[in-house]
Amino acid sequence: MPLHRATPDTDLPLTIRPQLARPGAESTVPRLRLPDGELPADAAYQLVHDELLLDGQARLNLATFVTTWMEPHARKLMDECLDKNMIDKDEYPQTAELERRCVNILASLWGAEHEDGATGCSTTGSSEACMLGGLALKWRWRERRRAAGLSAERPNLVMGANVQVCWEKFCRYWDVEPRLVPVSADVPHLTAAAAVEHCDEHTIGVVAVLGSTYDGSFEPVAEIAAALDQLQATSGLDVQIHVDAASGGFVAPFLDPELVWDFRLPRVQSINSSGHKYGLVYPGVGWAVWRDKAALPEDLIFEVDYLGGRMPTFALNFSRGGAPVVAQYYELIRLGREGFRRVQQESRDTATWLAGEIATLEPFRLLSDGSELPVFAFALRPDVAGYTVYDVSEALRFRGWIVPAYPMPPAIEDLAVLRVCVRNGFSHDLASLLLDDLRHAVSKVEALAGHLPVPTADTRAGFHH
Structure with a gap:
């Protein structure tokens, strides 16, 4: 089985915008074969640029530990x-x-x-x-x-x-x-x-x-x-x-x-x-x-x-x-010891504050609080029924947030959690916006409780350690 799964439109050609297509030239590009001829640079750029719009916004990706913001000089x-x-x-x-x-x-x-x-x-x-x-x-x-x-x-x-x-x-x-x-x-x-x-x-x-x-x-x-x-x-x-x-x-x-x-x-x-x-x-x-x-x-x-x-x-x-x-x-030379301390402390402070606020929301309980890595995980309380953390994760995606839901390691894989990874560039203001959207997501899934499909391995939000 190929690592890249086929989609229903796999064999459909990509269409070049009319404004960028040359008169008399091909107006489409094959997806899985090398084109016979050349494309103008601006047309090739626009094709790739438009497809990448479907990616998540990196700054709102709270699944990744990877840096998503650097200074212009860097x-x-x-x-x-x-x-x-x-x-x-x-x-x-x-x-x-x-x-x-x-x-x-x-x-x-x-x-x-x-x-x-x-x-x-x-x-x-x-x-x-x-x-x-x-x-x-x-x-x-x-x-x-x-x-x-x-x-x-x-x-x-x-x-x-x-x-x-x-x-x-x-x-x-x-x-x-x-x-x-x-x-x-x-x-x-x-x-x-x-x-x-x-x-x-x-x-x-x-x-x-x-x-x-x-x-x-x-x-x-x-x-x-x-x-x-x-x-x-x-x-x-x-x-x-x-x-x-x-x-x-x-x-x-x-x-x-x-x-x-x-x-x-x-x-x-x-x-x-x-x-x-x-x-x-x-x-x-x-x-x-x-x-x-x-x-x-x-x-x-x-x-x-x-x-x-x-x-x-x-x-x-x-x-x-x-x-x-x-x-x-x-x-390393830009920040030095004190600069790194200041940047990482800001991330930890944001993580612990956000974790503390989420702990006050009725459906959730914390598994960690961001006081070591600026990262914390939280789960639904045992008495919550009718929806799962996967439903909360999906609801947050409507606002652009990528908050992963996943099972814990073997022996405790029955416990599914949400995790927030706070990095440099994820400010207290953004954390406040996430908190507001989390409250809205909870009210949304609670209103649908009992009517949501049971998540399976195929329908769960993809996330891998």
Whole structure:
């Protein structure tokens, strides 16, 4: 089955506006075949532009963690770098230098000591960075097992069932058993006791998530590390940690500096984060950083000759745009520590205020309140009948809001929730407008209660972790 599903009008041609069509030329364009001739630039632009009107408004998309607003100066820098290929470090040495600076800045921000330079790289996003972190864990575990004369078969990775799907992809692609620890409605993320319970001699590492995509909560990284310390003391098992800080890596250092989750914990070997989430950059850029050179196996580093220069590379992708990396450096030096604190505090304040207001609405109960990531989830109270969170989500779309409705992780998937992700650019004023529209959406679905179709897997609003 193709990934892109067919629609009833799949084979109908696209029609060019009469004002833009050349006299005597074709007035339509095939959808799924290459046109025989050329189109005027303005006609091609208008065709694509008009179709994209059907996309949701990015600023009103409260499903995404991804940045939807940047300053004009940052956009200008990105425009100036759109033609630069990040892999061509010999041709674009200064872009490579800005990447190096970013890695060192983030390593310092996350508590790594790196007198001889930090170890890390930019990626296309956190998913690629997670793959790199997982590979390093697997390679190091395999090296230790082989050095001890033990079998390096059947590796496993311990993580909560609430992890982002990229971790399941990592396990499938690199032949690692995913040990998905069940979560509960009371604690919908990984705990220290549960993590240790699922570890054995074949465990390559534990993934701790700093900012769950389900509800915005921080997993207790320090508690997990302490439990693994105790495990090593009693059993000899040395299990390392990778922190998936896709969102929290650009929030916790500024708003919760007392929270110990990073390289200050000796058991944390690697961290990933998304520059295009709370790093305040348009997609796509992520970051993978290791605590030191020893944490990144040499077998994962390739020395390649590429367009006149010899360079080390350990990202999965080769060609990719340099613009987001340049934009990341801009944001780091533009805002500095205090600027990031101010921006992220504004987002958290907006999230906690909005969550508090929603908690006062009769049909809802909060699962989280936005006090960690500026993200919160809420569900219908158990006594509410006649409609679902999927109906509320659909009603909000009439006003342009994209508020996702989805089931919680396995073991608590019977609980369906709505989630709001507050990002830079989502102001208190916009939050007030959302609150008004949420009240209206509730009154609308309550008036139709009992007459709405029961949502199925095909009719639910699409959303994937």
